[in-house]
Amino acid sequence: MRVAEVFGPTIQGEGPSCGQQATFIRLWGCNLDCSWCDTPYTWDVTGKNGTAYARDDESTVLSVEELVELVPTSPTLVVVTGGEPLVQATELASLAAVLIERGHRVEVETNGTRAPLPTIPSLTYNVSPKLAHADTSKPALRDALRDYRDSTVASFKFVACSADDLDEVAGIVERYDLDPSTVWIMPEGRQATAIVNGLAALVDGVVARGWNLSPRLHVLCWGDKRGV
DSSP states (O other): OEEEEEEEEEOOGGGTTTOOOEEEEOOOSSOOOOOTSSSSGGOOOTTTTTTTOOHHHOEEEHHHHHHHTTOOOOOOEEEEEOOGGGGGGGHHHHHHHHHHTTTTTTEEEEEEEEESSOTTTTTTEEHHHHHGGOOOSOOOTTTTHHHHHHHEEEEEEEESTTTHHHHOOOOOOOTTTTEEEEEEEEEOSSHHHHHHHHHHHHHHHHHHHHHOOOOHHHHHHOOSOTTT
């Protein structure tokens, strides 16, 4: 697998597991190129977002077995993120199965444009469909969202830049018949002030729609710092 970084123990900063201790496996490579991406070193080899990153400087190729050896037995939660982990779907399925067999809970963070893996017991997904403000030059296809909805092991986390984005989210929720209890809204931002202001701007609209609100807890704790 092509791996950008492994780090922890730390905390999951977003979504339903926010605040829980976790180890992160960040895979390299993505099928989108969002303008506000906070991990461009996992895909931006052309400098689309301002800096060109060399793939071989920013990633290492490891076997599943080698990667598992880098994951401590505690904490139990392992978050596999990216980039887009499902770009390496076959290897990801093997990794998740080995980690779960070892006693870990595994969450996969995905943009939802690739179909979920064949059923693996105890595997869950944090699906983050991209809104118009992501300004990706690649089609942010959403047909797979029905598969994640039907899996019953997925939550849906939308990055919002302002309260105006909630109408776009509502359209997606209605179109794909998403359970409101599985919908999370998270403010975009890389600094604590932006996150706090974003939460304040979003909370009323989120509550009115019966959704959930997520901070970026790692940003509140450490700021715009890599590997935490």
